[in-house]
Amino acid sequence: MKAAIDIHPLRVAPTQSLLEVITLMDQGARHGSANKKPVSTKRSSYALVMDKEKLLGLLTERDIVKLTAKGIEPATVQVADVMTQHLITFQNSNLQNSFVVLSLFQQHHIRHLPIVNEYNQVVGVATPDSIRSNLQSTxxxxxxxxxxxxxxxxxxxxxxxxxxxxxxxxxxxxxxxxxxxxxxxxxxxxxxxxxxxxxxxxxxxxxxxxxxxxxxxxxxxxxxxxxxxxxxxxxxxxxxxxxxxxxxxxxxxxxxxxxxxxxxxxxxxxxxDPLEMQSTISLLQQQVNQLKDERIHLLQERTTYLENQVQDTEQRFKAIFDQTFQFIGLLQTDGTLLEANQTALDFGGLALEDVIGKPFWESRWWSLSSDTQQHLKLAISQAAQGQFVRYEVDVLGVGEQVVTIDFSLTPVKDDSGQIILLIPEGHDITEKKALDQLKDEFISIINHELRTPLTSLQAAIKLLSTGKFGSLSEQGGRLLDIALINSVSLMRLVNDLLDIQRIESDKMGMAKQTCHATELMVQAAKMMEGMAQQYRVTISTTPISASFVADPERILQVLTNLLSNAIKFSNPGGLIWLTAKLHHIPNVSSLDTQTNDTSTQISKTEDSSGTKQQSDKASPEDIQKHPTEILFQVKDQGLGIPTDKLEIIFERFQQLDSSNSRQEGGTGLGLAICQKIIQRHKGRIWAESTLGEGSVFTFSLPL
Incomplete structure (x- = not known):
């Protein structure tokens, strides 16, 4: 409170003229008396009339305004004649806080309160301005x-x-x-x-x-x-x-x-003011109570809403959980079963209380043999350590029904990374296993019962065409040529079916080794040279000096397949380009190498003719210093491919023009095989084309 007192009040003598005092107040003088030299500070709204150390009276701005309104000439009167004499003062020893001073201001309707010591000597003056100026953040x-x-x-x-x-x-x-x-x-x-x-x-x-x-x-x-x-x-x-x-x-x-x-x-x-503060506190208390009631009401409404949401979510989850065709449940890390869906219960002819809270391996599903139960115990132990476990197993259902399921255990972690639960899932693959067996048997039949006779048939036809067993008529020669073409097409179809089956079943081994782009490109062009001469087209090869790890036989198969397609669908006199270049992918880790969705794999633009062109985002320097893949391209000047067909041509038995494809000996499996081979190498393959101008087939391999 003492900091809110003006300790340098303007002091004037009672004999000074009113005009002189007004001038001192306006100029901001302190100690302005006949005996003391004024000290200039800030202007003053009042002046203390003093006789040495004795306080005689007070002159304020309001007094001066009243005198002015009455027309009194300031230079003609002394300050003692117009000052306020009966003053309210306050002892400095009683000055504890501003509330006492503010109460006196309001009680006596004053704005200036002289503060005196025990000897009744003035030590300062308290004013609303001095108090307010010293207020801190309140x-x-x-x-x-x-x-x-x-x-x-x-x-x-x-x-x-x-x-x-x-x-x-x-x-x-x-x-x-x-x-x-x-x-x-x-x-x-x-x-x-x-x-x-x-x-x-x-x-x-x-x-x-x-x-x-x-x-x-x-x-x-x-x-x-x-x-x-x-x-x-x-x-x-x-x-x-x-x-x-x-x-x-x-x-x-x-x-x-x-x-x-x-x-x-x-x-x-x-x-x-204490009364004002009490009123404010009461008002604030009412507002707090109102806000409290509103918040409680809002919380109640929110709680009810969330409870309904939780209930609806539980019902939807329960419906999905129980009606899914897969067997699914929830385990503690020690193997105790916490939950099982209705599909699994119905399959085993069980009620929920029959299995909940018991070791998972003791339930009917796993009672076929002790080996089955021991395998499950081991799998649960591995999953509890954070491993994802998956294997095929036979389980027992109602009426001694046995099915084969694709079974897995997925660990569930909390925010700290601790394993807290395990999710067991099982998908019935009995029919799939049967179909796989039939497919294997069919492939085996194709391999042994068709391929061998076809090989002998081709050899016999070729031998007959030499004329060693007599000459044939012109019509007979044509029939023999047709038979040879059809046998070659049939053999190609058999080989393609066998290749794609081996790739899908992971039975086609990949003998990966260091490959040189130049060698593979030159070899592929030589292998297709005869076919190119037959169709009267030219293959232009631009090799690149680069090495990568791959199965050279399979990459050569892809190159010859793409060249074969380009040759078959080119016009006589056409030109085919086989090129390669190094490429940089800015964010290799985010690339999904198992998809042929070219929109997310590589940036492309269109030129003025509408042809999609590849746009490398990396600078040439980055590509030279940090290439991440090699791109092979086969470009032709053929009829082109419609835009809506660019994706489906990599599917099985998809041909743009069936009649033309069959005439050229196509099976509809070549591009599907190419895609499977490239995907097995963690690469990408796609096509770009403009109708009437030709097509570009590109595939990438990681370096």
Whole structure:
């Protein structure tokens, strides 16, 4: 509280003239007496009239305004004649907090309280300005709004009023300021617009300057432009604004800039009055209780909503969990069964209580043999250590039914990475196993019962065509050629079927080794040279010096297959390009190498002709320094492929023109085999084409 006292009040002698005191107040002098040299600080709103150390009286700005309104000439009177003599003082020893001082301000309707020591000597003066200026961040001020304390009983005047008129108005109405207003012509209301303000301080200044107040108009002496507050602003903002602008009052305007009130430092300090604080606390308590009730109601509604959501989710999950065709459940890490879906229970002819809470391996499903149970125990132990376990096993169902399931155990971890649960799943693959067996038997029949006779048949036809067993008629020769072509096509179909089956069943071994791009490209071109001459097309090869790890026989199979297709669908005199280049993938780890969705694998653009072109995002320097894959391309000048066919051509038995394909000896399996081989090498393959201009087949292999 002591920091909020002005310890250097302006002191004047009783014999000094009123004009001299006014000048000292305006100039901001301290210790301004006949015996002491004034010390300049900030301007003062009051002066203590002292006879040595004895306090005689007090002169304030309001006193000066009243004297001005009465027309008293300041130079003709002494300050002792006009001072307030009967003063309220306060002992310094009783000064504990600002509430006592504020109570005295309100009780006696004063704004200046001299503070004296035990010898009745003045040690300072407390004012609303000194208290407010030393306020720190107060939560109470932040909770109160300007509209709570502002005064709406406003004294206004027009810009044409004289300063003397305004001084008389202040004296008569006992106010510290007058707001200067005008009514806008374009305004839809009669509410005045504040344009300036004149205060007691301004009157004192004018008197100090010896101005003729009777001829000065308000517009020439008012403070403008105004810094205005909104009724919704808090008192802490008002306090900070007053400190920043060094003023003791602020005008309050609404959204239309019309005058609605004024807030002063005295009205701000009313918020610290105990009665006002009690009222504020009561109001805040009501608001807190209201918010508490609203929050409880909101929480109840939210709880009810969440309970309904949980119930609906549980019902949906239970429906999905029970009706899924797979066997699924939930285990503790020690193998105790916590949950099993209805599909699994129905298969075993079991009720939920028959298996819940018991070791999983003791249930009927696993009772075929002790080996089956021991295998399951081992799998649970491995899964509890964090491994994903999967294997095929026979399980027992109702009526001694035995089925083969694809069984797995998935560990479930908590946020800390600890294994807390295991999810067992089983999918009935009995029919699939039977179909696989039939397929294997069929492939075996093709391999042994068709391939061998076809090989002998081809050899016999070729031998007959040599003429060693007699010459044939022209018609017989044509029939023999047809038989040879058909036998070759049939043998190609058998070989393709066997190849694709081996790849899908992982029975086709991949003898990977270091391969050289140049050697494979040259060898592929030589192998297809005869066919190219037959169709009267030219193969142009641009080898590249690069090495990679792959099965050379399978990559050669892909190259010859793509060249064969390009040759068959090229026009006579056409040109085919076999090229390769190194390529850089910016984010290799995010690439799905098991898909042929070219939209997510490589960036492409279209040129002016509509042909899709590859666009490498990496710079040439990056590609040279950090290549991640090699791209092989086979480009032709054939008829092209429709855009909607670019994806399906890699499916089995898919041909663009069945009649033409059969005429050229196509089986519809070549591109499917190519795709399988490239995928086994973790690469990609795709096609780009423009109708009437040709096609480009590209495949990549990681370096």
């Amino acid at each position: 939560d109470l001020f932040k909770l109160r709004r300007v509209e709570d304390v502002m005064s709406t009983q406003l004294i206004t005047a027009t810009p044409e009023s004289t300063a003397l008129d305004l001084a008389q108005l202040m004296g008569n109405e006992r106010v510290s300021c007058v707001v200067i207003t005008q009514t806008e012509k374009s305004s839809t209301t009669s509410n005045p617009i504040p344009i300036g303000i004149l205060t007691e301080c301004d009157i004192v200044k004018l008197q100090s300057l010896r101005q003729n107040l009777s001829i000065l108009q308000a517009r020439s002496v008012m403070s403008a432009p105004l810094a205005c507050l909104s009724p919704q602003d808090n008192l802490w903002l008002a306090h900070q604004t007053m400190n920043q602008l060094k003023v003791r009052r602020l005008v309050v305007t609404d959204a239309e800039d019309t005058l609605v009130g004024i807030v002063t430092q005295t009205s701000i300090l009313k918020a610290l």
